[in-house]
Amino acid sequence: MPTTLKDIAAAAGVSIGTVDRALKDRGRVNPQVAEKIKKLAKEMDYHPNQIASGLVTRTRHYKIAVILHITQNEFFNEIIKGIRRAEKKIRDYGMSVQIYTCDDFDEKMQLSNIEKAIEEKANAIVIVPINSPVIRKKIRQLTCENFPVVFLNTYLNKVPCLSSIHCDYFRSGRIGAMLVNLISGRSGYAMAFFPSTVMLGNQSRKKGCEDYFTNTPGVHLEKIVELPNDPKLSLQIMAKELAEAPHVEYILFCGDAKTALSAMDVAGRPLHAVFYDLSTETRHALQKGHICAAIEQGPEDQGYESINILFHYFLSKKIPPKEILMDSHILFKESID
Amino acid sequence: MPTTLKDIAAAAGVSIGTVDRALKDRGRVNPQVAEKIKKLAKEMDYHPNQIASGLVTRTRHYKIAVILHITQNEFFNEIIKGIRRAEKKIRDYGMSVQIYTCDDFDEKMQLSNIEKAIEEKANAIVIVPINSPVIRKKIRQLTCENFPVVFLNTYLNKVPCLSSIHCDYFRSGRIGAMLVNLISGRSGYAMAFFPSTVMLGNQSRKKGCEDYFTNTPGVHLEKIVELPNDPKLSLQIMAKELAEAPHVEYILFCGDAKTALSAMDVAGRPLHAVFYDLSTETRHALQKGHICAAIEQGPEDQGYESINILFHYFLSKKIPPKEILMDSHILFKESID
DNA sequence: CTGTTAGCGCCTTCAG
DNA sequence: CTGAAGGCGCTAACAG
Numbered sequence: 193m194p195t196t197l198k199d200i201a202a203a204a205g206v207s208i209g210t211v212d213r214a215l216k217d218r219g220r221v222n223p224q225v226a227e228k229i230k231k232l233a234k235e236m237d238y239h240p241n242q243i244a245s246g247l248v249t250r251t252r253h254y255k256i257a258v259i260l261h262i263t264q265n266e267f268f269n270e271i272i273k274g275i276r277r278a279e280k281k282i283r284d285y286g287m288s289v290q291i292y293t294c295d296d297f298d299e300k301m302q303l304s305n306i307e308k309a310i311e312e313k314a315n316a317i318v319i320v321p322i323n324s325p326v327i328r329k330k331i332r333q334l335t336c337e338n339f340p341v342v343f344l345n346t347y348l349n350k351v352p353c354l355s356s357i358h359c360d361y362f363r364s365g366r367i368g369a370m371l372v373n374l375i376s377g378r379s380g381y382a383m384a385f386f387p388s389t390v391m392l393g394n395q396s397r398k399k400g401c402e403d404y405f406t407n408t409p410g411v412h413l414e415k416i417v418e419l420p421n422d423p424k425l426s427l428q429i430m431a432k433e434l435a436e437a438p439h440v441e442y443i444l445f446c447g448d449a450k451t452a453l454s455a456m457d458v459a460g461r462p463l464h465a466v467f468y469d470l471s472t473e474t475r476h477a478l479q480k481g482h483i484c485a486a487i488e489q490g491p492e493d494q495g496y497e498s499i500n501i502l503f504h505y506f507l508s509k510k511i512p513p514k515e516i517l518m519d520s521h522i523l524f525k526e527s528i529d
Numbered sequence: 530m531p532t533t534l535k536d537i538a539a540a541a542g543v544s545i546g547t548v549d550r551a552l553k554d555r556g557r558v559n560p561q562v563a564e565k566i567k568k569l570a571k572e573m574d575y576h577p578n579q580i581a582s583g584l585v586t587r588t589r590h591y592k593i594a595v596i597l598h599i600t601q602n603e604f605f606n607e608i609i610k611g612i613r614r615a616e617k618k619i620r621d622y623g624m625s626v627q628i629y630t631c632d633d634f635d636e637k638m639q640l641s642n643i644e645k646a647i648e649e650k651a652n653a654i655v656i657v658p659i660n661s662p663v664i665r666k667k668i669r670q671l672t673c674e675n676f677p678v679v680f681l682n683t684y685l686n687k688v689p690c691l692s693s694i695h696c697d698y699f700r701s702g703r704i705g706a707m708l709v710n711l712i713s714g715r716s717g718y719a720m721a722f723f724p725s726t727v728m729l730g731n732q733s734r735k736k737g738c739e740d741y742f743t744n745t746p747g748v749h750l751e752k753i754v755e756l757p758n759d760p761k762l763s764l765q766i767m768a769k770e771l772a773e774a775p776h777v778e779y780i781l782f783c784g785d786a787k788t789a790l791s792a793m794d795v796a797g798r799p800l801h802a803v804f805y806d807l808s809t810e811t812r813h814a815l816q817k818g819h820i821c822a823a824i825e826q827g828p829e830d831q832g833y834e835s836i837n838i839l840f841h842y843f844l845s846k847k848i849p850p851k852e853i854l855m856d857s858h859i860l861f862k863e864s865i866d
Numbered sequence: 867c868t869g870t871t872a873g874c875g876c877c878t879t880c881a882g
Numbered sequence: 883c884t885g886a887a888g889g890c891g892c893t894a895a896c897a898g
Contacts, residue, residue: 526703585875588878
C-alpha cells in the first residue's frame with residue numbers, strides 16, 4: 193500500500209499539515225523538521241496521490257483558452273478532437289476548455305481573442321500563433337507576466353512560452369522526400385508543393401525536404417513551390433507548374449488535399465504522389481490508389497497533449513519541456529484498408 | 530461546473546445516498562423515485578466524477594497479475610515498460626500489478642503461475658497465453674467463473690476472455706509484404722522468415738503476407754520460412770536458405786534481429802531487408818542502412834492498454850471491447866535519425 | 867512555527 | 883425503502 197501523508201506524519205511524530213507544508217515547500221515550518229520529513233518521505237517512497245489533489249484542485253476552476261488562427265479545417269478538426277478528449281479527462285478536476293476561433297489568419301481578431309480570453313479569466317492560453325508583430329508582442333508580454341502560454345502546431349521565433357507542441361517539421365520534410373525517392377525507384381523528376389512559410393513550421397519542413405534531396409542521390413527535385421492559403425489560386429498555380437514541367441512524375445504535397453487531387457486530375461498524366469496529413473480525401477485517395485503514401489502528423493495527439501501539459505502544470509506545478517515533438521506516421525494503402 | 534450527486538439530490542428532494550443507489554442500480558429504492566432521479570440526471574448532464582470514485586476504489590486494493598510466457602526479451606521489455614507506465618497511474622487508485630515470468634514457453638510453469646496468482650488474490654489476469662491444452666482449459670475455466678482474463682500480444686482460438694489485445698497481425702503481414710515490394714522496385718525475388726506459428730498471431734501475419742503477394746504483381750516471394758525459437762538453429766536455417774537461393778535479394782524478417790543480421794552477413798551478398806519490431810539492433814541496423822525499413826508493432830502501447838482496460842473495468846465496471854487492435858508503424862532511417 | 871479541521875465527490879455501512 | 887455519516891488523501895484556512 194502506497195505511503196500517504198498520514199503515514200509520514202505518524203513516522204515523524206508531527207501532523208499531516210506540517211508534512212504537507214514541508215514537502216510542498218509552503219514555508220512556515222522548522223527547517224530541521226522539514227529536513228527530517230523530506231528524508232522520511234524519500235525513504236518511505238512517498239508519492240502524492242494525484243487524484244486526491246485533484247479533488248481539491250477542483251474547487252479552483254482553472255480555465256484554459258484555446259485560440260486558433262482559423263475558423264476550421266480538417267486538420268484542425270482533428271486537433272480539436274484531441275482537445276475535447278483531454279477536456280473530458282480534466283473536467284473531473286474542475287478544469288475547463290474554451291475554444292476561440294478566428295477568421296483565417298486575421299491577426300487583429302486573434303489579438304482580440306487573446307484579450308477576450310484574459311478578460312474571461314482564462315488561467316492559461318493554448319494558441320496557434322499567427323506570425324505577426326502584434327501577436328508576438330502580446331505573447332512576449334504575457335510570458336513576461338508569467339502567464340502560461342502554450343504554442344500549438346506552430347511556434348514563433350524568439351518569443352518565449354511555457355511550452356511549444358508541434359510535429360518535428362524538419363524530420364517530416366525529410367521523410368516526405370525519402371518517400372518520394374522510394375516510390376520513384378530513385379530516378380525521374382519530382383516537384384514539391386508546400387504551404388506558405390509564414391507559418392514557421394512550414395519553413396522547417398521545406399528545409400528538411402531540401403536537406404534530403406541535396407544529400408541523397410536518386411529522384412531529382414525540380415522545385416519546391418510555395419502555395420498561398422487560397423484553394424482556387426493554389427489549384428491554378430499547381431496546374432500551371434505541372435503543365436510546364438511535363439517530365440515531372442512524382443509529387444510531394446502539403447496543403448488542402450482536394451486542391452492537389454484536382455490539379456493532378458487536370459494534369460492528365462499519371463502522377464505518383466505523397467501527401468501530408470490524413471484528411472478524408474487523402475484517405476480515400478490512398479485507398480483507391482490515387483496517391484501512394486501519406487504522412488500523418490499527429491494532429492489529435494497534439495491537441496490532447498497541449499491541454500494535458502497544462503493539466504499537469506495546474507495540478508502539480510509541473511513545468512513541461514520547452515518543446516514537445518510529436519511523431520509523424522507513414523501510411524500506405526495497406527495501413528488503412 | 531459539472532453536476533454532482535449532491536446537485537441531483539437537491540433537485541430531486543432526496544438524499545445523496547438515494548441518488549447514488551438509483552443511478553448505480555443498486556436496488557432498494559422506490560422505482561418511481563429512481564425513474565425521476567434518472568431523468569433528472571440526464572437533464573442535468575450528470576457524469577460520475579471518476580477521480581472521486583477512485584479515492585473510494587482505493588480501499589479495495591485490486592490486484593492485476595501479468596503472466597508472461599518467457600523470462601524476457603527486448604520486445605517484452607517494451608511491453609513491460611508500458612505496463613509499468615500504467616501501473617504508475619493506477620497506483621493512486623489503490624490498484625497494483627504483479628508480473629510473473631516463465632521459462633521460455635514452459636506451459637507447466639505458466640499454469641502454476643496462474644494458480645499462484647489466484648492464490649495470491651489477484652483480481653484479474655493479463656496473460657501472454659501459451660497455446661497448449663492445459664492453459665486453454667484453465668483459462669476457459671476462469672472465464673466461466675467470470676474471472677477477468679485479458680490476452681496480451683497473442684490469443685487462443687475459441688477460448689473466451691474479457692478482452693484480447695494485440696497488433697493487427699494480418700495487416701502487419703500485408704504491410705511487411707508491401708514494403709518489400711516497394712523497396713525492390715517491384716521486381717526480383719524475396720524470402721520471408723517468420724517465427725513459429727504455434728503462436729496464433731504469427732499464423733495471421735503469415736497469411737497477411739501471403740495474401741498480399743498472391744494478389745499483387747511485383748517482386749516474387751520465393752518462400753516463407755518458419756524459424757524455430759532457438760537462435761542458433763534459426764541462424765543455420767536462414768543461412769542455408771539464403772545460400773540455396775542466391776537470386777533472392779529481398780528479405781522480410783520477424784524474430785530475433787541479431788540472428789537475421791548474422792545470417793545476412795554470412796550470405797555475403799547485398800540483401801535488402803524489412804524487419805519487424807524495433808529492437809536496439811534493428812534500430813542500429815536501420816540507422817546504418819543495413820536494413821531498409823522496420824515495422825514497429827506497438828509493444829509499449831499494448832502493455833499499457835492491457836492494464837488500462839482492467840483499470841476502467843474495476844473503476845466503473847466498464848466492459849472493454851472483445852478485441853483491441855494496436856497500430857503498426859512503418860519506420861525508415863529518416864524516421865529515427 | 868504547528869495542529870486541527872472542513873471539505874472536494876463518491877461509496878458503503880449502519881440506523882431508521 | 884431512505885437518510886446520515888464516515889472515510890478515501892490532500893489542501894487550505896484557521897486556531898493555537
